[in-house]
Amino acid sequence: MNTIEQQLWDYIDGNLDETQASAIKEKIDTDAEVKNQYEELVRFNLTFDKIELEEPSMSFTRNVMENIAFEPEPIAMKTKVDKRIIYSIGSFFVLSVLILFGYVLYNSNLTMPSFDQKINFSFNLDKYITPTMVYSFLFADLVIGLIFLDQLLRKKTSQK
Secondary structure, eight states: OOOHHHHHHHHHHTOSOHHHHHHHHHHHHHOHHHHHHHHHHHHHHHHHHHSOOOOOOTTHHHHHHHHHHHSOOOOOOOOOOOHHHHHHHHHHHHHHHHHHHHHHHHHSOOOOOOOOOOOOOOOOHHHHOOHHHHHHHHHHHHHHHHHHHHHHHHHHHHHO
């Protein structure tokens, strides 16, 4: 919930709807402390309205940019990491993987099962090479060739 000061500022600025504005007006009329605070805020608002805003000069941006250009560039912070630490961490992980691999080999049964499957290497190419497949392949080749020709012609015109 807003404090009374925030509500009074909203009332002065006209940011409240009718019900809230009427409630604040009633508070101002009935409560002397709220009325004093309201009058003080109205005086502040009038004072703020009389103050002219200062504008920077026309060359303000240029002057600031020139001053920045003369400042030395900040040096990037580089933290030096000892390479021995990196190598020791890397060697720890490599050694751990090798030990794990050795443990798996030691505890595994390395006999190969015999395969009794017979593989048939005869293919029916008529089943796979259909006219639709040939036309699709030729279309894709045509598109790729046109793209290549376009790039080649663009290179030749840009070199001239």
